[in-house]
Amino acid sequence: MSSNAKIVLRKKPNVKGLYPIAVRITKNRRTTYQYIGHYIELEDWDEKNLRVKKSSPNSNSLNNLISSRLYEANKMLISLQSENKDTSVNQIKKKIYHSGDNTTxxxxxxxxxxxxxxxxxxxxxxxxxxxxxxxxxxxxxxxxxxxxxxxxxxxxxxxxxxxxxxxxxxxxxxxxxxxxxxxxxxxxxxxxxxxxYPFGSDKIRIKFPETTKIGLNISEIQRIESLEELTFREVHARNIWLFSFNLAGMRISDVLKTKWNDIYDNRFHYRMNKNSKLLSLKIPDKIVSILEYYIKDRRSEDDFIFPELKKANLNNPKDVFKKLKTANKKFNDRLKSIGKKAEINKKLTMHIARHSFGNIAGDTIHPLMLQKLYRHSDLKTTLNYQANFIHKEADEALESVINF
Structure with missing residues (x-):
């Protein structure tokens, strides 16, 4: 039951025309390959000595790596033979390359x-x-x-x-x-x-920079609401944005997944996709007018309110994800045009609907209620998020010093 390991250059070039170096493991005429993760030019391989020629960049490092990988393979083969273990060629490969520190x-x-x-x-x-x-x-x-x-x-x-x-x-x-x-x-x-472990207080520390979240104010939102001469696609993008804003900055994926049967007893009931939080909200009057715009296309109670997922394969999460991602990009492109028409200098995207709700809420709503509206799992998340939009105390403190 002979077995051996040998370094080879596989004659299967990648898209750049480079060839992979591999350890070939053979047992009972059955062969498998373990690639070492490096590719070289065909002319840089010394077939006789099974080494990388000096003409190749990093040839010394590559040859050291080759020797190391070959040594590890042969060491494991000898160990298995001494234990008289009858293992397949793939089991040998797994033992050599997926044990301990060899896993990358x-x-x-x-x-x-x-x-x-x-x-x-x-x-x-x-x-x-x-x-x-x-x-x-x-x-x-x-x-x-x-x-x-x-x-x-x-x-x-x-x-x-x-x-x-x-x-x-x-x-x-x-x-x-x-x-x-x-x-x-x-x-x-x-x-x-x-x-x-390279992370820790005295090693590599992960510290996120402070970011500024900018939302629209009431006047800017009113300008968007009153815009005329929009294209059909711009009207649709505006409806989606306002639907999100009027439901406390509902995420785009949740907006597009809403169905007509999520609305009953004059309330909107839905489960947030991100953390499965349930929420029930009274339908605002501004949402009613948006729903009336789409009701003519309702095919059943179980139908989506908005058209983006109507043709999606709901049994294929990748198809749903792709359609959501494509829709979000299209909406953001159209919102950019809407922002120009409304003479808004701030960046207008779907996510800004959430920031806009937070900006207008400011410090007028209790954090626990905001936590419920935002569907945050942790109150600390709400406090950190809302801190971006609370400026009253700082403004008053500044005025108290300089207003003399």
């Missing part, structure tokens, strides 16, 4: 993405997949052991993201949060060493 950051990251996809958390999946792609562009290899994610690695990553991708501080902090989440997952699986 990107493998655990993929587990995280798979979990998000299985849970149909597609919005989070989209953003996290993009962040992981940014990390891969920086490292240029999927072979990233957790012990290499040091404070120095993260500091250089931050500089790279600022310089090469012009990412905001908020986006960079989101990437660090994702790395921390994946690192903690690896620690729980006993893959990463807790002693090498």
């Amino acid at each position: 950051f990107f493998e655990i990251a993929q587990e995280h993405l798979n979990d998000l996809e299985r849970s149909n958390k597609l919005n989070r999946l989209s953003s996290d997949k993009a962040w992981i792609g940014s990390i891969l562009k920086y490292h240029k290899s999927k072979q990233l052991p957790f012990q290499e994610i040091t404070e120095r690695f993260l500091k250089k990553l931050i500089i790279y993201l600022k310089a090469e991708h012009s990412l905001s501080q908020t986006s960079i902090m989101n990437i660090l949060v994702l790395i921390r989440l994946i690192y903690n997952r690896a620690i729980k699986q006993k893959i990463a060493n807790k002693e090498l």
